[in-house]
Structure formats: C-alpha cells, structure tokens
Amino acid sequence: MTETITLPGLVDVHTHLRVPGGEHKEDFRTGTAAALAGGITTILGMPNTSPPLSTPEVLAAAREQAAQDILCDVGLFAGASPEEINRLVECAPRAAALKIYLNDTFGPLRVEDVPTLMACFATWPRDKMIAMHAEKQSVAVGIGLAATYNRPVHFCHISRRHEIELIAQAKAKGLPVTCEVTPHHLFLTEADATRLGPLGDMRPLLGTPSDVAALWEHLPETVDCIATDHAPHTLAEKQSATPPPGVIGLETSLPLMLTAVQQNRLTLERLIELMHTNPRRIFNLPQQPDTAVTVQLTADTITNEMVQSKCGWTPFHGTEVAAKVQKVVLRGEVVFEDGRVLAQPGSGKLLS
Ligand code: NCD
Numbered sequence: 001m002t003e004t005i006t007l008p009g010l011v012d013v014h015t016h017l018r019v020p021g022g023e024h025k026e027d028f029r030t031g032t033a034a035a036l037a038g039g040i041t042t043i044l045g046m047p048n049t050s051p052p053l054s055t056p057e058v059l060a061a062a063r064e065q066a067a068q069d070i071l072c073d074v075g076l077f078a079g080a081s082p083e084e085i086n087r088l089v090e091c092a093p094r095a096a097a098l099k100i101y102l103n104d105t106f107g108p109l110r111v112e113d114v115p116t117l118m119a120c121f122a123t124w125p126r127d128k129m130i131a132m133h134a135e136k137q138s139v140a141v142g143i144g145l146a147a148t149y150n151r152p153v154h155f156c157h158i159s160r161r162h163e164i165e166l167i168a169q170a171k172a173k174g175l176p177v178t179c180e181v182t183p184h185h186l187f188l189t190e191a192d193a194t195r196l197g198p199l200g201d202m203r204p205l206l207g208t209p210s211d212v213a214a215l216w217e218h219l220p221e222t223v224d225c226i227a228t229d230h231a232p233h234t235l236a237e238k239q240s241a242t243p244p245p246g247v248i249g250l251e252t253s254l255p256l257m258l259t260a261v262q263q264n265r266l267t268l269e270r271l272i273e274l275m276h277t278n279p280r281r282i283f284n285l286p287q288q289p290d291t292a293v294t295v296q297l298t299a300d301t302i303t304n305e306m307v308q309s310k311c312g313w314t315p316f317h318g319t320e321v322a323a324k325v326q327k328v329v330l331r332g333e334v335v336f337e338d339g340r341v342l343a344q345p346g347s348g349k350l351l352s
C-alpha cells in the first residue's frame, strides 16, 4: 500500500495571478486551482499587473474580481510606484503587504530613487510587511533600509551565494530580515537555462552550481520560506521574439520539496516550517481551521498535461518526483481530490 502523509494547508507568499490585464496567462480561478492542486491553501498575489496594484482603485477592482473567482484564500500585494507614491497609504487597507521592485523584471513597477524608498518605509503601516525584489547589491540596500527604519524586510526569491550569505550575516547581527527561495532556484541551474531556452528564463536567472549549493547549505537556518514565484506566461509568448521572464511553480513546489525530504536533503519538520509556519507568521496570515493536505509518497512524473494553470506548461515537464498531492480539505470542504479541483469560485477568503 502507498504511504500517505498529512500536512497543514501550505502558504505561498509569491504568486502572480495576472488580474488585471494578463487574464490570458492566468486568472483568479485558474491560479487558485493551481494552488489547490499543489496543496497550497493561502497565496499572496503580486502587484505587477497591468495596470499595477498601486492605487486603491485598481486594488479595489482586483479584489472585487477575486471575491467572485477565488478557490483558496488570497491576499494581494500593493506595488510601490514612484508615480503613485502619494496613494500608497490609501492602498494599505486593501493589501496584505507592500512589494518594492529594485531590479528589472516583467512589468512596469520599478523603484530606483531614494525619495520613493524613504516614502515607502516612512508611511507604509508598521504592522504590514515590506517585501523586496532585490538582487546583487540591492540586497544590501534592503538590509540598510531595514536597519535604518528598524522594521522588517522580506527578500523575495534569493538565488545567489553572496546574497544568501549577506542575509545570513544581517540575521547574525539581529537585523529584522527574512527571505524566501524558490524551488526552481533549488532544483535547476544555468545548465537547465541553456537546455530550456526561454522556458528556463526567469528573474532572478538560474544560478551556478555554487549558487544552488549555497541555497541548500542555508536551507536549515537562513532561509525562512519556500515561495513559488509562480509567474505564468503562454507558450506563444515564451516562443516569441521577446519572451517575457517567468515560470510557474504552484503545482510542483510540494512534490519537489517532498522528493528532497525523501533524499534526506531536509526534514519533513523543516519543510512544514518553510511552507506553512514561517510564511504565515512573517506575513501575519490567519489560521485555516479544519484544513489539511493528504499526499501520497509514490513515484510520479510531472507533465505539462497535469497543469491546472492557464499557461499549460511547466519547466519541470518530465521530472520524476516522489510525491503526489491526493486530497486537499479547506475549512472542512474537500476542494481537491485525485486530480480534480472541486472548490466553487468565490469560496476562498479574501485577506486584507
Ligand atoms: C515575474 C513575472 O512574470 O511577473 N517574472 C519572473 O521572471 N519572476 C516577475 C518577477 O517576479 O520578477
């Protein structure tokens, strides 16, 4: 008989849901279906939509759409934008946290000036997290702001050896910083980027073997969360002359991480901290009563055909894993079972 294990509902603090403006890539229903298929019952949606979630009006409209469509619990990030910075405080009641993009990636949001950074840190409510897309020396900028304003900063998708080492040193000094890493930065390297072409292109880029080794070395201590950076783009877009960066991850994160548990690369207890306890604590997200994920510990192959996300492909197509999500119960309701999403649109809770 196949062994099964039960986990709490998992949390992903880094998902791109593409509403408004990118509904051909993903929408609130398909994105939350992908989450449930991956054993994830709470997600935080990123603000680099079109237009971005940088004004209370755009946030309110996105929340209205989400309330009708979501299958699991969803909070939205507000996005810092220099042009709309005077509207930032009004965004706070409708947002779970603030996202600041310091480096280039998909979408228009970018903060490259000190006055905007100062305004973010001076005005964003202290009880809500500030998360940063910070690569290379920008990590030092984020650590400096956390120290200067004495308030927590969460670093998204840390991917390079010197970045995780800098964060480890900041933590050793007692600075209030936390960080996430993605499964694609743990399981793929720059060699896979070459093999996959545009399907292996994302920000941050896939690392060297030394970068990947550093992330695994720091998984027991420095890393706080596994986050997917689920960033759907259609195959046609990826195969175009100007492919956008990003790959999906909601459905493959848990099977990949449980495969690492089976290989003794981390413990099951640590996996639960990284994918449930820590993200919930860091972003102050509510508990979900009567919620559980049943996983079969069985050989499985990830394929494009099983993908619930609207984009319909995964960079892990063909990858062998050692676990398969069998069933998800959210607040007492069976919302996913044997490959089928059973939740009703609008049954998820919208977080503020
Ligand atoms: C993300 C996207 O497509 O929205 N792309 C990516 O490569 N990660 C943007 C981001 O998170 O940087």
Ligand code: ZN
Binding pocket: 014, 016, 046, 229, 230, 231
């Ligand atoms: Zn992202």
